[in-house]
Amino acid sequence: MSDERTKSLFGPHSRRSILKGLGAAAVGITLTSKNYSAWAADEEKKLNFYNWDTYIGETTLEDFADASGIDVNMSLFATNDELFAKLRAGNPGYDVIVPGSEFVERMIQADLLEPLDHAKIPNMKNIAPEFIEDAPFDPGRKYSLPYTWLVIGIGYRKSKVKEVPDSWEYLFNSDQYKGRIAVMSDASELFRNCFKYLGKSINDDSPELIKEAEAMLIKQKPNIKAFHEDNGQDLLLSGEVDLVMEYNGDIAQIMTEDDDIDFIVPKEGAMKQQDTLAIPKGAPHPENALKFLNFIFEPEVGAEITKTILYPSPNAAAVALMPDSYKDNKVIFPPADVMAKCEYPRYLGPEFTRLLDEAMTRLRAA
Structure with a gap:
Protein backbone atom coordinates (compact mmCIF):
# COMPACT_ATOMS: atom_id res chain seq x y z
CA MET A 1 0.00 0.00 0.00
CA SER A 2 1.49 3.35 -0.99
CA ASP A 3 2.40 6.01 1.56
CA GLU A 4 -0.33 8.24 0.07
CA ARG A 5 -2.90 5.60 0.98
CA THR A 6 -1.98 4.94 4.60
CA LYS A 7 -5.02 6.53 6.17
CA SER A 8 -5.88 4.80 9.42
CA LEU A 9 -8.69 2.41 10.16
CA PHE A 10 -9.23 4.36 13.35
CA GLY A 11 -9.61 7.94 12.08
CA PRO A 12 -8.30 10.57 9.70
CA HIS A 13 -4.67 10.39 10.83
CA SER A 14 -1.90 8.38 9.21
CA ARG A 15 -0.93 5.04 10.67
CA ARG A 16 2.50 6.44 11.51
CA SER A 17 0.98 9.20 13.62
CA ILE A 18 -1.19 6.66 15.41
CA LEU A 19 1.82 4.53 16.25
CA LYS A 20 3.59 7.58 17.68
CA GLY A 21 0.50 8.46 19.66
CA LEU A 22 0.29 4.99 21.15
CA GLY A 23 3.77 5.34 22.59
CA ALA A 24 6.95 3.30 22.60
CA ALA A 25 5.41 -0.02 23.58
CA ALA A 26 3.30 -0.09 20.41
CA VAL A 27 6.32 -0.03 18.13
CA GLY A 28 8.39 -2.59 19.94
CA ILE A 29 10.88 -0.63 22.05
CA THR A 30 10.05 -2.99 24.91
CA LEU A 31 11.46 -5.81 22.77
CA THR A 32 15.04 -4.78 23.39
CA SER A 33 14.80 -6.53 26.74
CA LYS A 34 14.57 -9.84 24.88
CA ASN A 35 17.98 -11.46 24.52
CA TYR A 36 17.78 -11.78 20.74
CA SER A 37 21.44 -10.83 20.27
CA ALA A 38 22.51 -13.91 22.21
CA TRP A 39 21.16 -16.20 19.49
CA ALA A 40 23.14 -17.31 16.47
CA ALA A 41 26.32 -15.51 17.47
CA ASP A 42 28.27 -17.42 14.80
CA GLU A 43 26.13 -16.14 11.90
CA GLU A 44 26.80 -12.82 10.22
CA LYS A 45 24.32 -10.17 11.29
CA LYS A 46 22.24 -10.28 8.12
CA LEU A 47 18.84 -11.58 7.05
CA ASN A 48 17.41 -11.71 3.54
CA PHE A 49 13.61 -11.42 3.58
CA TYR A 50 11.54 -12.13 0.43
CA ASN A 51 8.11 -10.59 0.92
CA TRP A 52 5.02 -9.24 -0.80
CA ASP A 53 4.90 -5.48 -1.38
CA THR A 54 3.53 -3.32 1.48
CA TYR A 55 3.22 -6.38 3.73
CA ILE A 56 5.19 -5.45 6.84
CA GLY A 57 4.86 -2.89 9.62
CA GLU A 58 6.33 0.56 9.14
CA THR A 59 8.99 0.02 11.82
CA THR A 60 9.16 -3.78 12.06
CA LEU A 61 12.50 -4.30 10.31
CA GLU A 62 14.14 -1.40 12.14
CA ASP A 63 12.81 -2.69 15.46
CA PHE A 64 14.23 -6.14 14.73
CA ALA A 65 17.62 -4.64 13.86
CA ASP A 66 17.58 -2.64 17.11
CA ALA A 67 16.64 -5.70 19.16
CA SER A 68 19.00 -8.17 17.50
CA GLY A 69 21.76 -6.28 15.71
CA ILE A 70 20.74 -8.07 12.51
CA ASP A 71 20.20 -5.97 9.40
CA VAL A 72 17.34 -7.05 7.15
CA ASN A 73 17.44 -6.78 3.37
CA MET A 74 13.88 -7.07 2.09
CA SER A 75 13.19 -7.76 -1.58
CA LEU A 76 9.77 -8.19 -3.15
CA PHE A 77 7.89 -10.70 -5.29
CA ALA A 78 4.54 -10.21 -7.01
CA THR A 79 3.05 -13.73 -7.22
CA ASN A 80 3.41 -17.13 -5.59
CA ASP A 81 4.40 -18.49 -8.99
CA GLU A 82 7.31 -16.05 -9.11
CA LEU A 83 8.39 -17.11 -5.62
CA PHE A 84 8.17 -20.80 -6.47
CA ALA A 85 10.07 -20.45 -9.74
CA LYS A 86 12.84 -18.47 -8.06
CA LEU A 87 13.39 -21.10 -5.37
CA ARG A 88 13.00 -24.11 -7.66
CA ALA A 89 15.92 -22.74 -9.68
CA GLY A 90 18.03 -22.70 -6.50
CA ASN A 91 17.77 -20.43 -3.47
CA PRO A 92 19.66 -17.24 -4.39
CA GLY A 93 20.14 -16.35 -0.74
CA TYR A 94 16.75 -15.86 0.95
CA ASP A 95 16.33 -16.67 4.63
CA VAL A 96 12.62 -16.03 5.19
CA ILE A 97 9.84 -16.16 2.59
CA VAL A 98 6.06 -15.56 2.65
CA PRO A 99 4.35 -18.25 0.55
CA GLY A 100 0.60 -18.70 0.36
CA SER A 101 -0.84 -21.83 1.91
CA GLU A 102 -1.32 -23.74 -1.34
CA PHE A 103 2.28 -23.05 -2.28
CA VAL A 104 3.52 -24.22 1.11
CA GLU A 105 2.18 -27.66 0.24
CA ARG A 106 3.71 -27.45 -3.23
CA MET A 107 7.09 -26.39 -1.83
CA ILE A 108 7.04 -29.17 0.77
CA GLN A 109 6.50 -31.72 -2.00
CA ALA A 110 9.34 -30.17 -4.00
CA ASP A 111 11.65 -30.25 -0.94
CA LEU A 112 12.14 -26.48 -0.99
CA LEU A 113 11.48 -25.73 2.70
CA GLU A 114 13.47 -26.33 5.86
CA PRO A 115 11.66 -27.92 8.82
CA LEU A 116 11.14 -25.42 11.64
CA ASP A 117 12.66 -25.92 15.08
CA HIS A 118 9.63 -25.01 17.18
CA ALA A 119 11.74 -24.95 20.34
CA LYS A 120 13.46 -21.85 18.97
CA ILE A 121 10.16 -20.09 18.26
CA PRO A 122 8.62 -19.86 21.76
CA ASN A 123 6.33 -17.04 20.66
CA MET A 124 4.35 -19.63 18.72
CA LYS A 125 2.29 -19.69 21.90
CA ASN A 126 0.76 -16.39 20.79
CA ILE A 127 -0.78 -17.93 17.67
CA ALA A 128 -4.47 -18.79 18.00
CA PRO A 129 -4.71 -22.61 18.30
CA GLU A 130 -7.03 -23.02 15.30
CA PHE A 131 -4.28 -21.78 12.98
CA ILE A 132 -1.96 -24.48 14.25
CA GLU A 133 -4.56 -27.24 14.25
CA ASP A 134 -6.33 -26.38 10.97
CA ALA A 135 -3.54 -26.37 8.40
CA PRO A 136 -4.20 -29.22 5.95
CA PHE A 137 -1.47 -27.86 3.68
CA ASP A 138 1.15 -28.27 6.48
CA PRO A 139 -0.01 -30.67 9.21
CA GLY A 140 1.63 -29.89 12.54
CA ARG A 141 3.05 -26.66 11.09
CA LYS A 142 6.35 -28.42 10.46
CA TYR A 143 7.42 -26.03 7.70
CA SER A 144 5.40 -22.83 8.02
CA LEU A 145 3.73 -20.51 10.50
CA PRO A 146 0.73 -18.25 9.80
CA TYR A 147 1.57 -14.60 9.11
CA THR A 148 -1.89 -13.42 8.02
CA TRP A 149 -5.06 -15.06 6.83
CA LEU A 150 -7.47 -13.85 4.20
CA VAL A 151 -10.59 -14.70 2.26
CA LYS A 272 -9.61 -18.74 2.13
CA GLN A 273 -5.85 -18.60 2.41
CA GLN A 274 -2.98 -18.06 4.76
CA ASP A 275 0.17 -16.19 3.94
CA THR A 276 2.86 -17.91 5.91
CA LEU A 277 6.42 -17.46 7.13
CA ALA A 278 8.85 -20.19 6.09
CA ILE A 279 12.57 -20.82 5.76
CA PRO A 280 13.67 -22.02 2.32
CA LYS A 281 16.21 -24.77 1.78
CA GLY A 282 19.69 -23.33 1.48
CA ALA A 283 18.96 -20.29 3.66
CA PRO A 284 22.38 -18.75 4.46
CA HIS A 285 21.27 -17.52 7.89
CA PRO A 286 18.85 -20.14 9.27
CA GLU A 287 19.37 -19.23 12.92
CA ASN A 288 18.75 -15.57 12.21
CA ALA A 289 15.63 -16.67 10.36
CA LEU A 290 14.28 -18.49 13.42
CA LYS A 291 15.06 -15.45 15.49
CA PHE A 292 13.13 -13.24 13.05
CA LEU A 293 10.11 -15.58 13.09
CA ASN A 294 10.05 -15.51 16.87
CA PHE A 295 10.25 -11.72 16.81
CA ILE A 296 7.30 -11.43 14.39
CA PHE A 297 5.09 -13.26 16.88
CA GLU A 298 5.80 -10.85 19.73
CA PRO A 299 2.41 -9.32 20.60
CA GLU A 300 3.57 -5.72 20.12
CA VAL A 301 5.30 -6.53 16.85
CA GLY A 302 2.27 -8.35 15.49
CA ALA A 303 0.03 -5.44 16.45
CA GLU A 304 2.33 -2.94 14.73
CA ILE A 305 2.25 -5.01 11.54
CA THR A 306 -1.52 -5.34 11.73
CA LYS A 307 -2.04 -1.60 12.18
CA THR A 308 -0.20 -1.08 8.91
CA ILE A 309 -1.55 -3.81 6.64
CA LEU A 310 -5.05 -4.31 8.16
CA TYR A 311 -5.18 -8.00 7.31
CA PRO A 312 -6.67 -10.44 9.82
CA SER A 313 -3.94 -11.68 12.12
CA PRO A 314 -3.65 -15.22 13.53
CA ASN A 315 -1.55 -13.77 16.37
CA ALA A 316 -4.13 -13.81 19.17
CA ALA A 317 -1.88 -11.86 21.53
CA ALA A 318 -1.45 -9.14 18.90
CA VAL A 319 -5.19 -8.99 18.15
CA ALA A 320 -5.82 -8.47 21.87
CA LEU A 321 -3.84 -5.23 21.65
CA MET A 322 -5.91 -3.91 18.75
CA PRO A 323 -8.91 -1.57 19.17
CA ASP A 324 -12.49 -2.78 18.86
CA SER A 325 -12.76 -1.07 15.47
CA TYR A 326 -10.38 -3.75 14.19
CA LYS A 327 -11.51 -6.72 16.27
CA ASP A 328 -15.21 -6.15 15.53
CA ASN A 329 -14.76 -5.37 11.82
CA LYS A 330 -16.79 -7.96 9.90
CA VAL A 331 -14.82 -7.33 6.71
CA ILE A 332 -11.55 -8.20 8.42
CA PHE A 333 -13.15 -10.98 10.49
CA PRO A 334 -16.19 -12.39 8.63
CA PRO A 335 -18.67 -14.25 10.86
CA ALA A 336 -18.00 -17.89 11.70
CA ASP A 337 -21.01 -19.14 9.73
CA VAL A 338 -19.64 -17.42 6.62
CA MET A 339 -16.14 -18.78 7.08
CA ALA A 340 -17.55 -22.28 7.59
CA LYS A 341 -18.40 -22.30 3.87
Missing part, protein backbone atom coordinates in the same frame (compact mmCIF):
# COMPACT_ATOMS: atom_id res chain seq x y z
CA ILE A 152 -11.60 -13.79 -1.28
CA GLY A 153 -14.92 -12.07 -1.84
CA ILE A 154 -16.59 -9.15 -3.59
CA GLY A 155 -15.66 -5.55 -2.93
CA TYR A 156 -18.31 -3.15 -4.16
CA ARG A 157 -19.39 0.47 -4.29
CA LYS A 158 -22.62 0.73 -2.33
CA SER A 159 -24.05 3.63 -4.31
CA LYS A 160 -23.68 1.72 -7.61
CA VAL A 161 -25.41 -1.57 -6.79
CA LYS A 162 -29.14 -2.27 -6.63
CA GLU A 163 -28.72 -4.76 -3.81
CA VAL A 164 -25.89 -6.34 -1.83
CA PRO A 165 -24.01 -8.53 -4.36
CA ASP A 166 -24.04 -11.61 -2.15
CA SER A 167 -23.37 -14.22 -4.85
CA TRP A 168 -20.54 -15.03 -7.25
CA GLU A 169 -23.26 -14.85 -9.91
CA TYR A 170 -22.77 -11.07 -10.17
CA LEU A 171 -19.17 -11.58 -11.31
CA PHE A 172 -19.28 -14.93 -13.10
CA ASN A 173 -22.71 -15.29 -14.68
CA SER A 174 -24.60 -12.00 -15.06
CA ASP A 175 -24.64 -8.93 -17.30
CA GLN A 176 -26.23 -6.73 -14.64
CA TYR A 177 -22.99 -4.76 -14.16
CA LYS A 178 -21.61 -5.15 -17.66
CA GLY A 179 -18.24 -3.44 -18.06
CA ARG A 180 -18.11 -2.50 -14.36
CA ILE A 181 -16.60 -5.64 -12.84
CA ALA A 182 -13.07 -6.94 -12.39
CA VAL A 183 -11.94 -10.44 -11.46
CA MET A 184 -8.62 -11.94 -10.47
CA SER A 185 -6.20 -13.00 -13.17
CA ASP A 186 -4.72 -15.86 -11.14
CA ALA A 187 -6.05 -19.10 -12.62
CA SER A 188 -6.34 -20.95 -9.32
CA GLU A 189 -8.13 -18.13 -7.52
CA LEU A 190 -10.49 -17.39 -10.40
CA PHE A 191 -11.45 -20.91 -11.44
CA ARG A 192 -11.64 -22.41 -7.99
CA ASN A 193 -14.03 -19.73 -6.77
CA CYS A 194 -16.08 -20.53 -9.87
CA PHE A 195 -16.17 -24.10 -8.57
CA LYS A 196 -17.81 -22.78 -5.36
CA TYR A 197 -20.43 -20.93 -7.42
CA LEU A 198 -21.12 -24.17 -9.31
CA GLY A 199 -21.72 -25.95 -6.00
CA LYS A 200 -18.45 -27.87 -5.88
CA SER A 201 -15.39 -27.88 -3.65
CA ILE A 202 -12.49 -25.66 -4.62
CA ASN A 203 -10.43 -28.84 -4.34
CA ASP A 204 -12.43 -30.76 -6.93
CA ASP A 205 -9.88 -31.68 -9.61
CA SER A 206 -12.36 -32.91 -12.22
CA PRO A 207 -11.34 -31.88 -15.78
CA GLU A 208 -15.04 -31.65 -16.61
CA LEU A 209 -15.53 -29.05 -13.87
CA ILE A 210 -12.67 -26.96 -15.25
CA LYS A 211 -14.31 -27.07 -18.67
CA GLU A 212 -17.66 -26.03 -17.22
CA ALA A 213 -16.08 -23.07 -15.41
CA GLU A 214 -14.13 -22.12 -18.54
CA ALA A 215 -17.27 -22.08 -20.69
CA MET A 216 -19.07 -19.92 -18.14
CA LEU A 217 -16.22 -17.43 -17.93
CA ILE A 218 -15.82 -17.20 -21.70
CA LYS A 219 -19.52 -16.39 -21.95
CA GLN A 220 -19.10 -13.80 -19.17
CA LYS A 221 -15.95 -12.21 -20.60
CA PRO A 222 -17.73 -9.40 -22.53
CA ASN A 223 -19.13 -8.20 -19.19
CA ILE A 224 -15.71 -8.14 -17.47
CA LYS A 225 -13.73 -4.90 -17.62
CA ALA A 226 -10.45 -6.29 -16.24
CA PHE A 227 -8.61 -9.39 -15.12
CA HIS A 228 -6.60 -7.60 -12.48
CA GLU A 229 -3.09 -8.28 -11.20
CA ASP A 230 -3.61 -7.82 -7.45
CA ASN A 231 -4.77 -4.21 -7.87
CA GLY A 232 -8.51 -4.75 -7.74
CA GLN A 233 -8.85 -2.48 -4.72
CA ASP A 234 -7.29 0.37 -6.71
CA LEU A 235 -9.75 -0.14 -9.59
CA LEU A 236 -12.64 0.02 -7.13
CA LEU A 237 -11.29 3.04 -5.26
CA SER A 238 -10.68 5.00 -8.47
CA GLY A 239 -14.21 4.29 -9.75
CA GLU A 240 -13.06 2.29 -12.77
CA VAL A 241 -15.23 -0.63 -11.62
CA ASP A 242 -18.12 -1.03 -9.20
CA LEU A 243 -17.60 -4.69 -8.22
CA VAL A 244 -14.30 -6.49 -7.83
CA MET A 245 -13.09 -9.93 -6.83
CA GLU A 246 -10.52 -9.22 -4.11
CA TYR A 247 -9.10 -10.14 -0.72
CA ASN A 248 -10.87 -8.86 2.39
CA GLY A 249 -7.72 -7.17 3.70
CA ASP A 250 -7.24 -5.17 0.50
CA ILE A 251 -10.82 -3.93 0.61
CA ALA A 252 -10.51 -3.15 4.34
CA GLN A 253 -7.59 -0.87 3.47
CA ILE A 254 -9.54 1.25 0.99
CA MET A 255 -12.66 1.32 3.16
CA THR A 256 -10.66 3.64 5.43
CA GLU A 257 -10.52 6.10 2.53
CA ASP A 258 -14.01 5.80 1.04
CA ASP A 259 -17.10 4.98 3.08
CA ASP A 260 -19.03 4.12 -0.09
CA ILE A 261 -17.09 0.84 -0.32
CA ASP A 262 -18.01 -2.45 1.31
CA PHE A 263 -17.14 -6.15 1.06
CA ILE A 264 -19.01 -9.45 1.22
CA VAL A 265 -18.09 -13.12 1.09
CA PRO A 266 -20.54 -14.70 -1.39
CA LYS A 267 -23.20 -16.98 0.02
CA GLU A 268 -21.80 -19.98 -1.89
CA GLY A 269 -18.54 -19.71 0.05
CA ALA A 270 -15.06 -18.85 -1.18
CA MET A 271 -11.38 -19.62 -1.10
CA CYS A 342 -14.84 -21.37 2.87
CA GLU A 343 -11.98 -23.74 2.10
CA TYR A 344 -8.21 -23.72 1.93
CA PRO A 345 -6.90 -24.65 -1.53
CA ARG A 346 -4.81 -27.81 -1.68
CA TYR A 347 -2.03 -28.40 -4.16
CA LEU A 348 -3.63 -30.95 -6.48
CA GLY A 349 -0.60 -31.78 -8.60
CA PRO A 350 1.04 -30.63 -11.84
CA GLU A 351 -1.68 -32.01 -14.12
CA PHE A 352 -4.39 -29.98 -12.38
CA THR A 353 -2.19 -26.88 -12.50
CA ARG A 354 -1.55 -27.43 -16.21
CA LEU A 355 -5.27 -27.78 -16.97
CA LEU A 356 -6.07 -24.58 -15.06
CA ASP A 357 -3.31 -22.63 -16.80
CA GLU A 358 -4.41 -23.84 -20.23
CA ALA A 359 -8.03 -22.91 -19.49
CA MET A 360 -6.90 -19.47 -18.36
CA THR A 361 -4.90 -19.02 -21.58
CA ARG A 362 -7.95 -19.90 -23.67
CA LEU A 363 -10.10 -17.52 -21.61
CA ARG A 364 -7.69 -14.64 -22.19
CA ALA A 365 -7.60 -15.39 -25.92
CA ALA A 366 -11.39 -15.71 -26.29
